[in-house]
Amino acid sequence: MRSFLFCLTGVLFLFASCKKPDYEKVIHDPELYRVTVKKLNDIVLENNFxxxxxxxxxxxxxxxxxxxxxxxxxxxxxSLSGQIKHLPAVPKASKDTAVDYQFASLLAFCTVGNAVTFPEGSMDQYVGALKQKAEDAGMPSDLFEGSVNYAGKVAKFILKWSKGDHYAQTRSASKYTVKQQDGRWIPTPPMYAQALEAHWGEIRPMVLDSTAQFIPPDPPVFNVKDHNSPFYKQALEVKQIVDSLTKEEKHQADFWDDNAFKLNVVGHASFATKKFSPGGHWMNITAIGTRSKKFDFGTTVSVYTETAIALFDGFINCWYLKYRSNYVRPETIITKYIDADWRPYIQTPPFPEYSSGHAVISSAAAEVLTNRIGDDFAYTDSSEMEFGIDPLSFKSFRMAAKSAAMSRVMGGIHFKNACVVGNKQGAEIGQLVVKKLQLKIK
Structure with a gap:
């Protein structure tokens, strides 16, 4: 009888030990985190943010x-508490609570991503699928409940902290004043949309000491009378580049277009097409890098987080500069002073020109990814294939950032100076993030 009980105990022990690795194998897979970030990216696209x-x-x-x-x-x-100076200490789980931290991190991500600016409930179905996945994989009920509760506690804390970043105040801030002033930005066709997020430079950054920490020299002064002036020459350069685009250059411009809302006009009809944003594109690139390096779950999360911080501060710094300069777009100058029938290759977005946002945030993200993954990381980016655009290959993240910057000139929406300057501006921001933050302890 004792022998039978011993064998039965052994069988039960083996069964229990098999269940634990089952749920860990499923939930602790870093690919699940990448899929979760992509789900957020898809919802950003669908909701036209x-x-x-x-x-x-x-x-x-x-x-x-x-x-x-x-x-x-x-x-x-x-922890980022203390590294991001305005982030208080994040609550810990109680000692008597069992928590699967990978599962809890997924749930915290979804809860916050769902609540920051989205319509309530956008990720509920996906969260339900995550919970079902954990239960189906054999996660013990006490561990499941403890993880859900702790994720909710952290998410609530981060959401409360997020409310101090001045976002709510910018929702009711004054709109950009359109003035017919030489060299000043005005709405462009076909949407003639109002200036986008004119007060984003007032948002609280994560790492920057101030929104104005990295400000490049002023762009060339408006001057169309002198055809040898730097201002006129840069406009003529954009026209000449767009008028003679090669197939490869068009591909590059399309690849980095990342227009969250493009208005297509056909006769009297119009319709919109959407892509993920420039930041969303770099979230996809982060997936490529972390997957290739086979990073574990925690390291994968840390790389995404550091990259997201660089993107966030990059946009704040760039938008501060955009609405300080209020610089005119090439399309406005070329159609008024050089060729009334000219159009850019891609659609001009609705905000001032200087400096290039894509150049800034791409370079900022590239610095972080270079530090975490390597300068010699060659990769092929196929993330645009869902929009019918062929992949592009790059020898490094920094080369990709330069490609993104110059694509805006090929697209006809930026002067070259704004892209060169923006690339440098973003690199300084990314390097500051790398210098100030230590997420992964070596």
Whole structure:
């Protein structure tokens, strides 16, 4: 009888030990985190959030996920509390509560991503699927409940903290005043939309000491009378580039277009097409890098989080500069002074020209990814294939950032100076993020 009981106990022990690895194998898979970020990216696209507001979703959702990971593994990951000077200490799980920190990080990500600017409930169905996945994989009920509760606690804390970033105040701030003033930005066809997020430079940054920390020299002064002036020459350069685009250059412009809302006009009819934002594109690139390097779950979360912080601060710094300069777009100058029938290759977005937002945030993200993954990381980016655009290959993240910057000139929506300057501006922001933050403890 004792022998039978011993064997039965052994069988039960083996069964229990098999169940634990089952749910860990499923839930602790870093690919699940990448899929979750992509789900958020898809919802950003579906809800037509512009690039700057999208960056806010990415940063708070990733920080919530990361703080859960750091709480569960302080030996390898350092909390951002104290590193981001305005982030208070994030609550820990009680000692008598069982928590699966990977599962909790996924739930915290979704809760925050769902609440920051989205219509309530946008991720509910996906969260339900995550919970079902954990239950189906055999996660014990006490661990499941403890993880759900702790995720909710961290998400609530991060959401409360997020409300201090001045976002709500900018919703009712004064709109940009359109003035017919030489060299000043005015709405462009075909939408002639009002200036986008004119007060985003007032949003509280994560790492920057101030929104105006990295400000490049002023762009060339308006002068169309002198055809040898730097201003006129830069406009003529854009026209000449767009008028002679090669197939490869068109591909590059299309690849980095990342227009969250393009208005297509056909005769008297119009319709919109959407893509993910520039920040969303770099979230996809982060997926490529972390997947290729086979990073574990926690490291994957940390790379996403650091990249999202660089994107967020990059947009704030760039938007501050845009609405300080209120610089005119090439399309406005070329059609008024050079060729009335000219059009850019891609659609001009509705905000001032200087400096290039895509150049800034791409370079900022590239610095973080270069530091975390490597300068010699060659990769192929196929994330645009869902929009019918062929992949592009790059020798490094920095080369990709330069490609993104110059694509705006090929698209006809930026002067080259704004892209060169923006690339440098973004690199300085990314380097500051790398210098100030330590997420992964070596």
């Amino acid at each position: 512009p690039p700057v507001t999208a960056s806010r979703n990415y940063v708070y959702a990733n920080i919530a996920a990361y703080e859960v990971i750091a709480s569960g593994d302080p030996e390898h990951f350092k």
